[in-house]
Amino acid sequence: MSQKQHVTLTVNGVKRSLEVEPRQLLVHALRDDLGLTGTHVGCDTSQCGACTVLLNGEAVKSCTTLTVQADGAEVTTVEGLGDMNDLHPVQEGFWEKHGLQCGFCTPGVMMTAVGLLKHNPNPTEEEIREGLEGVICRCTGYQNIVRAVQYAAQKTSQQGTAVEVAAAGSGSEE
Amino acid sequence: MASVFGSTLKRREDPRLITGNGQYSEDIQLPGMLYASVLRSPHAHARIVNINTDAAKALEGVVAVYTGKDLEGKIGTVPTAWLPPDSNIQTPPHEVLAVNKVRYVGDGVALVVAENRYVARDAVDLIQVTYAPLPAVAEQEQAIADGAPILHDGVENNVAFHWQAGNATDDVFENAEVIVKQRFRQQRLIPNPMEPRAATAQYNPATGEMTLWATSQNPHIHRFLLSGILGIPENKLRIVSVDVGGGFGAKIACYPDEAMVAYAARDLKRPVKWVEDRRENFLVTSHGRDMVLDVEFAGTKDGDFTAIRVKNIANMGAYLSTAGPGVPTILFGLIVPGAYKIPYAAVDVYGVFTNTTPTDAYRGAGRPEATYLLERMVDLFAAEIGKDPVEVRRRNLIQSHEFPYNTAMGLEYDSGNYEVALDKALAMVGYEELRQKQQELRSQGRHLGIGVTTYVEICGLGPSQVAGAVGFQGGLWESATVRVHPTGKVTVFTGASPHGQGEETTFAQIVSQRLGVPFEDIEVVHGDTNRIAMGWGTYGSRTTPVGGNAIAVAVDKVLEKAKKIAAHMLEVSEEDVRFEDGKYSVEGAPTRSVTIQEVTLQAYLAWNLPQGVEPALEGTAFYDPVNFVYPFGTHICVVEVDEETGDIDLVKYVAVDDCGRVINPMVAEGQVHGGIVQGIGQALWEGAVYDEQAQLLTGTFMDYAMPKARFFKEFETAFTETPAPQNPLGVKGIGETGTIASTPTVVNAVMDALRPFGVKDINMPLTPERVWNAIEKGRQEA
Amino acid sequence: MKITFQHTYNAPREQVWTLLQDEDTLVRTLPGCKRLHLVRDGLYETELGLDVGPIKGLFEGHVEMCEQEEPTRYRLKLSGRGKPGELTADSWVFLEDKDGKTVVTCDADAQVSGLLASVGQRVTGSVARMLLGRFFKNVEAELRRSAS
Known part of the structure; x- marks a missing residue:
């Protein structure tokens, strides 16, 4: 497949660098590369919303967002929403x-x-x-x-x- | 101590789930893990002429490609685990990967294993298969017609089984004052748990141990069946299903995919993960319902019911799924008389192979279909004799003093107080005023409809002796171990396998109440065959009535032993010790007492135990219920139909359910909410559609209408509590009642609204188009 | 799935007929045609690169023109297999003379399987119409080219 690309994102406040295929979905970067398995994939067609994360503060579906589209962006997943000591x-x-x-x-x-x-x-x-x-x-x-x-x-x-x-x-x- | 049992407590499972720390099968990441993807047949029926995997194998990152021929003789076939007796059931082999012939769109043809999920998908696209398409059939009545394409050699007319039960002879109908006949189509539904199926397999070549994290409602059943398919002894096979993202019946079955993934992990000596995408889930994971029902219903002019007779032609799909044959037979047929005194009842069921996805249990499994036809027939009968449907129901309901009640289908209903639930629901909805309002609105050309269902269902599956008698190839008891640790903390191991129903919470409530230890000190463990002795899983609303009572019995065993030790510590005889709120005290001298925690510590130290008492403190029970349980209730729905558009507005929905004693009202209410929405989904929106070539047309969430938040207003729910008399906790099941009751309730309401147009029945789902057409047809005929 | 498409050409029927039967024209007018190779009389192997909605990717298959009744009608069969599934179409193409113009009507019965069916069925009809439209427009261009 095509050449990997360098992407930098800030995920839950932490800057992360990744080498990804241009076709990689953001949800797979989060789950497979960054180990943030709280975000789920429930469909292939952007209907179910199980994969919703915040991209620069707006709710987006990470199963139809490419990782490269999130280059330079701030991503918040459920893991960054709040923990048991400080629930959102x-x-x-x-x-x-x-x-x-x-x-x-x-x-x-x-x-x-x-x-x-x-x-x-x-x-x-x-x-x-x-x-x-x-x-x-x-x-x-x-x-x-x-x-x-x-x-x-x-x-x-x-x-x-x-x-x-x-x-x-x-x-x-x- | 305030009663824990019966209180709304926040759920124990939620902290991990709301912070993204759950452990679903797809969340498992292992070093060196490979990804699998399955090539599936695009044809509903075809011979496989040739498969060329060269290009796929040559792709960089591909580790292995398997076809059906590669696996032949190395892996077993997928078995059916419910064989209804005296039904001449045919169980043609279901290959893990098709060898010579595919029988439905989605049938597995090849498995690719690659270094990452994207490469696996690329490789699937590179496999060249030459098919010779065969005529296909998707609809069951067409499939049994002469000249229809035959799916399996030797299965004449595609009839998989023919099962009959009950007794309602012709003369009963010939002598009846009133007979109503109606055909209903229970459309095919797609369960769609939000988590697609997934499996991650890890094999240890040195020990021969296989661990499979899989989306299962019943890990021990999966272990049992997969052990046979894979040839791995049960003591070397571990199935883990800790967090499962909903099942609704679709995660009961044993599928080829999980077996293949485990096979590949063993063959390649590397962990392999497979995750179904939603389109595969639509195509491959079991479907539900799909029955053609011809019903005859007899009664008197005064309104007494006398007989019901049903012919059911059920679409089983291309293969018989694990529990599939039990759904249109046992789970459907036995509850056909419902909550009424009907002297004669009979069912005649054909299970039919078609070129479609196999069908199996879907929330309610058989009981929604039976309840639907009965409750629709009651309304049609009431209309026929010109009486109010509530009055007719009330007249025929089994009375509270008549329990235990033996039905025409041979069941013994345990308990009930049907009229209390009916009256409560009528009061909540304001039935009399509604009928007046309906009249007023009708005069203004507005069409309000009121639908009522008074249901009973059979759940808490079930006594194992009965399971055996009805052909279920397993037991239906449940195991529980209650282990009190030296510090007094408790771990509960249950063979039930909850996947969203909240039993980590409600089971802890049972133990806290009975054992007198704080709720916070109790952990509930489920979904791991290496941690739990044995279990039959979660389905058929059995988790609380069977699994919960197993826990109660296990706690009682703990208490029995603890009492001996307490008496010894207090230096009195056992008869003089009483137990309350976690404390053993001396009768008549309440200040002389020891806590259960103090007793536990002594049990573990074992420095000074009474003679004949073993150290440690835990209780294990294998609880086999003496009977099923029979929850009941009344649901009422009010709709308004727009005659210009056929659109249905859900104005009000009231549910009164009785599941015996309620352990946690919030959790029970949640089960009712979810059930209602799924049942209304069937009534108004959902339905799988196949074209004439047996291609599934509703294969995504764009095409298959799932209920959404904005489709509803708030429901009003309430419980009546009639303790179940035949189990220690007095509980019944609540997981499926909403689905069972709501479908006929809504359809009855719509038909009630359409009465001025002479519309008697519309096939579900009641889309605006169908409703509008029915109105138009009614107008033309008037 | 039944699809009907109609297009009127400002040219005599014989001219349109000849153009429609011509292999070179076919290569240029079949939407996305990358290759057309004669197997036997009237039967071609072809590769179509399509990109309309869900029907996207390279389709390999056959185009067959047969049962010609010059200049009024012929049968056009199409079968293709690509990543998103398989499609077959069996159609009759009618040419009708109308005041010196030619009305061409295509009556097709199309079937799709696999992803195309489960995902694309809702739009397959309109996509097919669009592709047919492209084909007829391309033929129009060919007509103008040969006229100039």
Whole structure:
């Protein structure tokens, strides 16, 4: 296959350098090369949203983004959203409201929710359901996902500040 | 101590899943790991004339290419594990890779193993196969017709099996006051768990041990079957399925792919990973439903049900999947009389081979199909005699004092309080007011419909003696080990294999309540054949009623032993010791007490144990239930149909379910939510479509309509609790009730809305186009 | 899948017929045609490089023209195999004289298998129409070329 290309990305706050084929999908760089297996692949056609990550703060589907397209960009995966000592309000909402069952779509759904709340911090139930158009969950029936997002929105507004995704590390070379 | 059992507690499995630390089969990364990809047949039916793998093998990075011929004699065929008795069942061989003939689009033809996943895919494209296409058939009634293409040599008319049960003779129908007949098509559904199947295999050539991380609902069954296919003894074969991204029945079956991956790892002495993409999942992972049902239903003018008779022609696909034959027979046929007193019932089932993906269990497996036809027939019957469908249901429901109730199909229903659930649902939805509102709206040209289902289902599979009698090639008991460690922490090992249902939480609740140790001190281990003695897995809503009760019995064994040690420590006789909230105390002198943790430490130290008592503290149970369990309930749906567009608006949905004692209301409610959405998916949107050449046309999420968040409003759910009388915990299953009840509920509602147009039935899914056409047809006929 | 396509040429029927039957024209007009090699009378081996929606890649197969009834109709068969699956088409091409112009109608029955069927079926019809359209437009260009 064609010549490998040098790509530099900042993933969850840490600068990473990779040599990748131009055709490599971002999700495979994250999973196979960087060992960040929290991001999943649920379909081949960009419908299910299990692979959703934040690229420069916007929710994108990493199964239809090439690694080379993310050159120079900041990528946030579920691993960078928050940990058990410091959960992101969206993670907290999913736990509190039983917004997940098998958990496979969950990282992507949560990243989608983060993107949704960034643009609309106080969504109505209808707006949340519309905002989840790009994700498919087969387990929950969505009702508790909606409650989880509502929880996160409320929590965020109570804190009085827009919650920025915590960027771990100082951006130094790996 | 507050009751842990019955409380909403946050799930134990979530911390790892919300932080990206789960361990799904595809997450396994091993040094030197290779990637596999399967070349699949583009033809539904064809002879393989020639396969040329030269170009694929020559590609840089390709390690091996296997064809069916390469594997012949080196690997077994994929077995069927459910053989309904007296059905003349035919089990033609299902080769791991097709040797001479492919029988459906997706049938495996070659396996490529390469250094990375991209090269493996490139190499698959380089394999040249010459096929001689044969006529194909996708539909079961066409497949049994004379002159249809025959899939398997020696299987006449493609009939895989013919099974009959029950008794409802012609004279019962001839003498009936009212007879309603209807044909229903249970369309084929594609389960689509969000995690596609995956397998990662690692072989140790020195010890002969094989480890396979696989997406399985039942790792021990996979070990059992794969051991035979691969010729690896069970004690050298380990199956690991810790986190599994949903199953819904599709991860019960043993597939060729997992076997091939393990074969290649052993052959190449390197770890091999295979991950299905979604398109493969659509083509290869088992499908569900797909039955043509002709129903005759008899009753009196007053509204008493007298008989039901069903002919079921079931599409089994190209091969008989692991549990496939059990679905349209046992799991379907036995529950046909539902929650009603129907003196006569009979089913006549044909399983048919077609050039399609094999069918197997899909959430509810047989019971949704049976419940659908029954609940639709009840509505059609009520309309025929001009009575309210709720009134007709109430008249025929089995009454609470009549349990245990023996049905016409030979089952003994354990318990029920059907009318309580019905009344609760009617109150929640405001039934009487709704009927008035419906009248008012109709006069304004608006079409509100109200659909009701009063269901009972059979789950908690099941007594092993019955499993054997109905041809299931395994037991259906469950194992549990409750190990109390010296510090009082507890590990629970369960043979059930939850994959999203939350039993790491609810099982810990069972143990915490019964053993009196803090919830936080309990870990639940599942999904690893090397850590768990034996298990039959998670399906048929059996995990809690069978696996959960196994744990309860194991805890009781721990307590029995601990009590002896406690009595010894307290220097009283056992009869004088009482146990409460994790503490043993002396009857009448409650301050003299020892905790379960103190007892445990003494059990391990073993410095001073009563005579005849062994050291350590753990209990193991192999629990075989005495009966199935029969959850029940009432679901009610309100829809409004737009007569101009055929569009259906889901106005309201109310579910009242009774699964016996509820361990964790939040988790139980979650199961109901998910089930309802899947059932509504079948009613309104989902359906696999094959063309005349048996090509699957709905092969992606672009073409197969999966329910999305915006399709729904909030559901209202509630439980009634009628403790199950035949198991220690008093629990029944809740994993499938939503799916079983919601499909007929929604369709009944739509048909109720369309009554002014004289529409009696529409084939699912009820797309706007179908609804609009039915309205138009009704108008023309009026 | 049945597809019908129609195109009107501002040229007499005999001229259009001759052009449609000509091997050199065929090479230039078949969309993406990389190679056309006569196997026997009317039967050609061909390679088509296609890139329309899901129908993308190199297709190897055969083109056959037979059952000619000059100048009114002939049968055109096409079979191809490529990465995304296999396609076969059996069609009748009719030439009708209309006031000195020629109306060419193609009635095709096409079948696709593999990825083309499961992923591309929704658009295969319109892609096929587009390819046929390209073919007829290319023939139009050939007509103008021969006229000039």
